[in-house]
Amino acid sequence: MSRRSQNPCGSSVLVEGLVKHFDGRPVLEGIDLAIPPGRFLTVVGKSGCGKSTLLRILSNLETPSAGSARVLDASGADAGRNVRVVFQEPRLLPWRSVLDNVCVGIRGRDRDEKHAREVLASVGMADRLHEYPGVLSGGQRQRVAFARALVHEPCVLLLDEPFGALDALTRIEAQRLVETLWLERGFTAILVTHDVNEAVLLGDQVLLLDQGRIAARFDVDLPRPRRREHPEVARLTGAVLDGIFGSSDGAARSRRDGALGTPVSGVHTISGVTSASG
């Protein structure tokens, strides 16, 4: 971890008593989270567990029904504007060149092409600056989408299944890229994914959501870059999967926990979390 850069703004993410209903249907039912600056949190869970909604609330794309989700800078002031999102689809503007896509939302004098080129170079897209997204491959488009987020030097990067639409090999490449960028730049990262192995490979902590609640937290204290076949990675992946398929059925879950003997090492109950209700 010595290679880690400092978080540029020391931003932490604080989620307190977060509740979200859609037309009366509960999606998130009381989430409490405190993510220290520069951490890489991965969120997994079955479809409909609320993981994407959590990310959308943090991106200000949804408003909480109750509670709060805030990004704070080192002094505790609101730093929500330093949050950037990478979506599952690259969402590039087809009528703009790669360079212009990266500069989207940057107006006039603030537009720093040199910086944009540097960021594009850091994602390996330095030689495609003036091409339209239509001629790029899926992986290349997603690289541009990463550059578009990083050009703002975000303190917090939200990743909503950004590898979901990529083929298996491109996916591995993109995962490594994100890890490298995170190590270099030190932003706080929250990655929502349905790929448990990916969550264990990338996360400092894996958060398991089930039916709108945090079902478990797994600390992953392994050196980076991690390898898929590393026994500890495999063991933790298995533990998270057990958590997913056991957690919807309380009895099965306790049986499984019992069978494992001791709680999986690294499974924490809430630690370092400020609870809203006090």
Place this chain on the structure above:
Amino acid sequence: MTIGGSRARQFVRRASPWFAPVGLVLVWELLARAGAIPPRLMPAPFDVVLAGVQATLHGELATHLAVSALRATVGLAIGAAIGLVLGLATGLSRPLQLLLDGPLQMLRAVPALAVVPLVILWFGLGETGKVFIVVMTVVFPVYLNTFHGVRSVDPHLIEMAGVYGVSGLSLYREVILPGAMPSILVGLRFALGMSWLVMIVAETLGATSGLGYIAANAREFMQMDMLVLTIVLWALLGKGADVLARFLERRLLPWQPKAQRLDVG
């Protein structure tokens, strides 16, 4: 494959759209010369060209063409602008859609030519009436396609723009308008073709100048060569409108993958 071979193939590809029209004219000329087609019913192509040259030399043809072109252009500009504004308004605002779309759909069903007598009554035989009819015709294709274009802009892109701080006027300029542009251009293309069509018909009904007037005049005096000349000009102008639309598409949508373009060349 040699370079010469690919050149020849390129030539064939370039020339192939001309095969059918040129062949048709040749057959027509031959049949007319052989006496198979009575000149009273259908003049030979060469005679039509001759009539064209004569009319051009006398100066009247160019003037009439210019008058028609001016009417069509003015009508097209006004109509397309109205259609664009209406389409953007209804596409972006549900209340405006509720308010305007119904009446517009009703008006759309009315053929512009059905209101020609009314227009002559209102505006006389002057320029205003002609332009009015063109405007009435071109508003709808532009309106419908703009509306459709605005509505079909990918909501994911709009959401992305919001996250990256693109809002207000910039959102329309940078995301919605370019997103709707392919559809708007389709509307404009229809409008271009229709503007000529409706205007020339309007001119045959009551005018003292323009291409339609020449056609009406030629019919009156049984000048078959002049009549066919106006038809040929009509076809050429249609082709010209098409070329213009493709040019606009290439200029305004350079990002579109070639396969999606109308242009095959």
